[in-house]
Amino acid sequence: MTEATGAPVLELTGVDTFYGRAQILSEVSLEVRRSEVVALLGRNGAGKSTTIKSIIGLVRPAKGEISFEGKPIQGLESFQISRLGLGYVPEDRRVFTSLTVAENLEVGRQPRRENAPEWTHDKLFALFPNLAAMSDRLGGLMSGGEQQMLTIARTLMGNPTTILLDEPSEGLAPVIVEQVAKTILDLKAQGLSILLSEQNLHLSTLVSDRAYIIEKGRIRYEGSMAELAENEEIRAAYLMV
Amino acid sequence: MSAAPHERAPVLEVESLSKAFGGVQAVERVSFTLSSSELLAMIGPNGAGKTTCFNMLNGQLRPDAGAVRLNGRSILGLRPQSIWRLGVGRTFQITATFVSMTVRENVQMALINYHRRSRALWRPAKNHYIDEAMTLLERVGMDRQYDRACGVLAYGDLKRVELAIALANDPKLLLMDEPTAGMAPRERMELMQLTAEIVHERGIAVLFTEHDMDVVFAHADRIMVLDRGELISEGPPMAVRSNKKVQEIYLGSGAAHGVEIS
Amino acid sequence: MADFIVSLLTGLSSAAAMFLVASGLSIIFGVTRIVNFAHGSFYMLGAYIGYTLVQAIGSTGIGFWAAVLIAAVAVGLIGVVMEILLLRRIYKAPELFQLIATFGVILVIQDVTLWVWGPEDLVGPQAPGLKGAVFILGKPLPEYDLALIAISPLVLLGLWALFKLTRWGTLVRAATQDRQMVAALGVNQRWLFTGVLFLGSALAGLGGAVQIPKGGADLLMDFNILAAAFVVVVVGGMGSIFGAFWAALLFGILQTFGIQILPNSTLVLMFLVMAVVLIFRPWGLLGIPESVLQIPSGPPERPLRPALPRVRALAGAACAVLLALPIVHLVFPEVVGTFTLVLVIEIMVFVLFAAALHFIMGPGGMVSFGHAAYFGGGAYAAALLVKFADAPFELAFWAAPVGGALLAFLFGWFCVRLSGVYFAMLTLAFAQIAWAFVFQDMPGSVLKTFGIADEYGAPLKITGGDDGLNDIWPSQWASARVSYYYITVGLSVAALWIMRRILYAPFGYTLRAGRDSPLRAAAIGIDLTRHRWLAFAISGAFTGLAGSLFLFSKGSIFPTTLEIARSFDALLMVLLGGVQSLFGPIFGAAALTWLNDLFSVLSYWRFLLGVTIIALVLLLPQGLAGFAGTRLGRRLRLARPEEMAT
Structure with missing residues (x-):
């Protein structure tokens, strides 16, 4: 894997997030550089999704700084953050089930951006051939794997420079997970930066440059994915492999 | 254990089970048997008909055709409650507990209902079946957290509570829908280990779905593969794993689940 | 043609x-x-x-x-x-x-x-x-x-x-x-x-x-x-504009022809059609199944625990004050006047009403928009028994809880199959049917079609329509202000205690189980529909009891007791009090009855009440009882420290 360079595109510094009175994140700091795939690993409830949601503005961090392309984004509304070119692919897919595939894509559409690849329906259908054949199908009538592809495509319609991918492999057949892995590498090749929250270590190993391990809301490990793949002790300690 | 599981009298016999939704054949003539103490994994692509199968087995859905027998007795057409009482338990992919109750109260609810005391109006619920509930919690290792609210438990602990709840009706057959979804790799193995131990102690038959192939290959005695509602392969893990068709539609190259396929 | x-x-x-x-x-x-x-x-x-x-x-x-x-x-x-x-x-x-x-x-x-x-x-x-x-x-x-x-x-x-x-x-x-x-x-x-x-x-x-x-x-x-709009939306299917269109046409035509056939019952007709449609198509004509309007949003309710010592002491003190008031009244009438006793009677009636509604709404998650039906319905049952069977107070009084229970049993059979907004709307519809039944004196009209009428050929007055039923008082022994005060306080406190016991018993837990996770409840073999039905009837009985206390304190009863506005009052009391707390309805009912009383002398009291309600919603989103869970409430030891997630 090529080592990404330059200033971080996305940077979290000392982020604390609460749900009600319960503290979910404590001083989370991490960064994603341009054209880099960074894995955020940890088990359910460790704080992966909350980290992602804190970045995209779906939950408000109580403390800390989040900057994207050098601009502070903490405290902004989700739609403002998204319009800066930060795409979000949620866990559980959240396809608009009563809308057709084409309409789902339309919801994600945003004007093109200078520093990002521009996506059109045709280009997306080339990347996801399955979707092309069912552009008039309702989102609710698709299988889990098809829905996962649709959510990624929907986010790409916003022409993002960076994507937050929250547990894309959850509940998918191995063969579909492989497809997700291919897609991630494709996007990386086009210059996109990706923060990938995952449980599936196999998938993460296939696609990521670097990795963070989060447990009980704290970052416990940071290093290259290759390093982590070799370091059985850390994997055993934090990932309970 | 003296005999291999599949040589004993089957707990569950399914014959030609079929179900269509609005012209789409969700499950088509699926047949299999399952013996006590046996763990049978049902795998297949999303939308292959696994959930529909489960829903027909526990009575939530009425099959279009086919037969389902539990210990030789047909349970087709019975209401879900009756099937549960005959000893068919179920766990879900997403955790489903009573969040406004404590761990022990969750198990007590299952016991209260099993003993048909759910319409009692006077004696406080939490004084019912305390010992039985604690025994079950002890078995899954949750006895020390008995008084905590289920709403604040860690995910892995919730899964154990659900296992204890599922044991309250003294099940003969457990239907487990992705029992380890959302867990860390070692947690998955530990939960399945625990499940396997309990299953062998009590002679329970288990049918489970799972997308984590590590879990499936480590714990399933047998695997059946569903695709578009049809049973396309069935057998011991090694045989299913090397089946070309299964690799093509479901397992892939193995890269995404770290299994080397020869 | x-x-x-x-x-x-x-x-x-x-x-x-x-x-x-x-x-x-x-x-x-x-x-x-x-x-x-x-x-x-x-x-x-x-x-x-x-x-x-x-x-x-x-x-x-x-x-x-x-x-x-x-x-x-x-x-x-x-x-x-x-x-x-x-x-x-x-x-x-x-x-x-x-x-x-x-x-x-x-x-x-x-x-x-x-x-x-x-x-x-x-x-x-x-x-x-x-x-x-x-x-x-x-x-x-x-x-x-x-x-x-x-x-x-x-x-x-x-x-x-x-x-x-x-x-x-x-x-x-x-x-x-x-x-x-x-x-x-x-x-x-x-x-x-x-x-x-x-x-x-x-x-x-x-x-x-x-x-x-x-x-x-x-x-x-x-x-x-x-x-009418609610009915159209529900029959058409929530969120479906085409559904609303067809439903509006259906009801427009129904109304026009209904007036010609049954001049007095177009409303009833409309709600009957809705009930029938919902039984066969629970999500309306063109609606899609969804479950909305569920109560738990925000943090999950906490487990039921025995009341804290300080809360018990406060409840005991409140009971003592309630018992002592009439004595103070007799000794120092200038300190505690008749007016106070009347107000407390009214408050206790509505506390009981609100608690009975909360019984299904909080633990059961069933939001009834039409609970006035059992309040007024019960009261009418008692009043009719007095008017037409000359029943003594001691007997007629209990006709209200029985009547409330039976009515809830009947209506509940249809309602408990549904959930969320559809449940709410169907309860509203049945309440409107009950209201129209009384308001339009349907028994009189029906008797007339069988040829039974007064000497001028007009329908007999049974429910009395708009005029209501008057002059219905308790027996001699119970009619003095102080006696009736003790009857009201005694019965409502006892009823509150019984409801609390039921909620702590397996039955109450089963209700909460069904609310927390219908999926899990079904998986452990709970027949949710039956439990919800029974709970609905129990709630109807206690609501009817409140109606009875109300009837004999006023001496008369009018169709307004079955109105939508009355149902909403009860809903408001439960929500303002805090739906997650068993004490909530008590606070809510007391506060709202008192506020109503305070504002009612003013000319623009609705405006004031409306503004107060909006302010409360903005300031206390957990309801009045939510106060116990605040920092201050915890410090006063009204609530346990919060349990932290792991």
């Missing part, structure tokens, strides 16, 4: 206003998930504003229609103001709380309208250019009716195009399902919501304005249309 066609067309024309209001309600609910109770008020405002504008500029055809459109836009803007000032702050609050806030808006608009336009009914001018009539097979039909008939399909077509063909429409439909996700995809959902509120409110305003030439404007329009 001519009669038939003209009636049919009249029916279609009367469907117009109903469709406009219902489609607006449906659109707002679909996107914001807020059941906008103030929607009927927007309709009323449309009529009043339209009236004023038509007076000013409506002398020509163009001027008239311009006035109608401006009225619609004006009401749309009022909706926008409500969205920005109120709803935006409470989108994250539990859904039912939002409903309460819009209920506050109803009260405010009622008094503002009264203040601006006065109490008289306004008679609408005819539409210029459409004053004549066309003749169909020799029968006259007003030209304006034809205009009204044309409006519905035009609006329907416009809405369809807006939602299906524009990007805005696509975004709105997406937001209907998952607003967070829409925002995370870069859409400013705030303005989407504001736009939807504008559209929905403007449709209500348009509905009010176009019907001026037929019905004018009056202060009762808001509640009258609200019930």
Whole structure:
């Protein structure tokens, strides 16, 4: 894997997030550089999704700084953050089930951006051939794997420079997970930066440059994915492999 | 254990089970048997008909055709409650507990209902079946957290509570829908280990779905593969794993689940 | 034949206003998930504003229609103001709380309208250019009716195009399902919501304005249309505009023909049709199954624990004060006057009513919009027994809880199969049927069809209709103020205690199990429908008991005790008190009864009450009982420290 360079595109510094009175994140700091795939690993409830949601503005961090392309984004509304070119692919897919595939894509559409690849329906259908054949199908009538592809495509319609991918492999057949892995590498090749929250270590190993391990809301490990793949002790300690 | 599981009298016999939704054949003539103490994994692509199968087995859905027998007795057409009482338990992919109750109260609810005391109006619920509930919690290792609210438990602990709840009706057959979804790799193995131990102690038959192939290959005695509602392969893990068709539609190259396929 | 066609067309024309209001309600609910109770008020405002504008500029055809459109836009803007000032702050609050806030808006608009336009009914001018009539097979039909008939399909077509063909429409439909996700995809959902509120409110305003030439404007329009609009939306299917269209047509025609066949029972007919439709199609004609309006949003309810020592002591102290009051009254009448005893009796009646509603609403998660049916229904059962069977007080008194239970048992059989908004609406429908039954003295009408009538051939007075039933008092021993006070306090405290026991017993836990996770409840073999049905009947019994105490404290009973407004009062008490706490309804009922009493001497009391309700919603989103869970409440040891997640 090529080592990404330059200033971080996305940077979290000392982020604390609460749900009600319960503290979910404590001083989370991490960064994603341009054209880099960074894995955020940890088990359910460790704080992966909350980290992602804190970045995209779906939950408000109580403390800390989040900057994207050098601009502070903490405290902004989700739609403002998204319009800066930060795409979000949620866990559980959240396809608009009563809308057709084409309409789902339309919801994600945003004007093109200078520093990002521009996506059109045709280009997306080339990347996801399955979707092309069912552009008039309702989102609710698709299988889990098809829905996962649709959510990624929907986010790409916003022409993002960076994507937050929250547990894309959850509940998918191995063969579909492989497809997700291919897609991630494709996007990386086009210059996109990706923060990938995952449980599936196999998938993460296939696609990521670097990795963070989060447990009980704290970052416990940071290093290259290759390093982590070799370091059985850390994997055993934090990932309970 | 003296005999291999599949040589004993089957707990569950399914014959030609079929179900269509609005012209789409969700499950088509699926047949299999399952013996006590046996763990049978049902795998297949999303939308292959696994959930529909489960829903027909526990009575939530009425099959279009086919037969389902539990210990030789047909349970087709019975209401879900009756099937549960005959000893068919179920766990879900997403955790489903009573969040406004404590761990022990969750198990007590299952016991209260099993003993048909759910319409009692006077004696406080939490004084019912305390010992039985604690025994079950002890078995899954949750006895020390008995008084905590289920709403604040860690995910892995919730899964154990659900296992204890599922044991309250003294099940003969457990239907487990992705029992380890959302867990860390070692947690998955530990939960399945625990499940396997309990299953062998009590002679329970288990049918489970799972997308984590590590879990499936480590714990399933047998695997059946569903695709578009049809049973396309069935057998011991090694045989299913090397089946070309299964690799093509479901397992892939193995890269995404770290299994080397020869 | 001519009669038939003209009636049919009249029916279609009367469907117009109903469709406009219902489609607006449906659109707002679909996107914001807020059941906008103030929607009927927007309709009323449309009529009043339209009236004023038509007076000013409506002398020509163009001027008239311009006035109608401006009225619609004006009401749309009022909706926008409500969205920005109120709803935006409470989108994250539990859904039912939002409903309460819009209920506050109803009260405010009622008094503002009264203040601006006065109490008289306004008679609408005819539409210029459409004053004549066309003749169909020799029968006259007003030209304006034809205009009204044309409006519905035009609006329907416009809405369809807006939602299906524009990007805005696509975004709105997406937001209907998952607003967070829409925002995370870069859409400013705030303005989407504001736009939807504008559209929905403007449709209500348009509905009010176009019907001026037929019905004018009056202060009762808001509640009258609200019930009808709810029925149309529910029968059509929540969120389905086409459903609302067909349902409005159905009811328009039903009303026209209903008047000819059963002059007194069009309302009953409408609600009966709704009940039948929902039994066969629980999600309405064109609705899709979904479960909405569930109570748990925000943090999950905490496990039931025995009351803390300090809370027990407070409850004991409150009981002691209640018992001591009459003694103080006898010794120092100037300190505790008769008035105080009367107020406490009233408070205890409503505490019991609210607690009985909370019994199914909190632990059971069943939000009844029509609990007045069992309150008033029970009371009427007792009153009728006194009037027509000369039953003694001691016997008649218990007829109310029995009657309440039986009525709840009957209605409940239909309702408990549904959940969420559909459950709420069906309970509302049954309450309206019960109300109409009493208000229109249906027993009298029915007897008349069997030839039983008074000497002039008029129907016998059974329920007494509007006049109610009077002169129903307790026996001698119980009729003194202090005796009746002790009866009320004793019975209601005992009833509260019994309900509490039941909620702590397996039965109550089973209810909560079904509310927490229907999936798991079914998986451990709980027959939820049966438990919910039984709970509904138990709640009906205690509600009937409250009705009985109410009846014999007033000595008379009127159809108003079964009104929607009465049901909403109870709902308000539970929600203001805090639905997650068993003490909630007690606080809510006491506070609201007291506030009602305090404000009722003022001329614009609705306005004040409305503002108070809105303020409470904004300031105490967990209800009054939520105070115990606040930092201060914890320090006073009214609640346990919070359990931390791992």
